Amino acid sequence: MHITQIQPMYGTRHQFDAINPGSTEHLLGLFNMSHMEYEEDRLNDTGGEPSLSAMTAKAIAILNKNKKGFFLHVESGRIDHAHHVGNAQRALKDTVEFANAVKTAYEMTDPNNTLIIVTADHSHVFTIAGYPTRGNPILGKVISNDALGNPKATPELANDKLPYATLGYNNGLGYANLAVGGDPRYFEPSAAGTRTDLTDINTESHGFHQEALVPLHYETHSAEDVAIYASGPGASLFQGTVEQNVIFHVMNKAGRLSIRSGLAPIK
16 A cells, blocks of 8 residues: 655745745645634734635645646635624635635636636525615625715615615624624624614624624525636536536546546547
8 A cells, every 4th residue: 555645734824935846746734723714814823824825826836747637626615604603704805815716726727728617515695785886885884875876975774774784694693893703703692683773883894793684603504506617628518507516527527537427528
């Protein structure tokens, strides 16, 4: 039995940056005792965690040496975690960093022979509500237009005479305004299911957690279809609404992974 020797790497961004892809065949990087930081909090991490895009770049630099090609899976699972605690700010910021990782992968590979697939395993009960005026901050309270199309001077009021944020959740822990958002919310009690007066609340602060309609101990997944974005060989096979298993078959065909698949290779 052949045991592949893996070069472990524990700790800091400085150590991560010092890794030479040219002389590294296998690398395991461990940067935290459990989950890594949200992108919002990453720069304050004592160990200096690398970003998702930096790890993507390092992985591709190492794997690119394989002339037979490679498979790379990149996950931004903390988008999911932020939604579960009802913290849209961290969810969106991690989504931006995930987009940076996708951009990194695209720029470091040949689009003519590299299939890149971007998708999700589920959606969340996350919603955008109201008619905010153009340019209204996505994390802000809804400010709509008057009859002439001009932005109003004050936030829109719901039927309960209270302002409301553009973003919200159908269920979950509900409103909180903490000094630090994200994971600490798991240890906070859930909302009572009542509306909060947001008039004097900064909904764009890092510790703001959106209101939720149904009070639960955490926000749940939802059931609508998720999108599949793709580029490169085989990307055209993603058309319309498809079953999840189609992703495997496209990867199988594009990568010629199985001779017995019965699928002709993509030219």
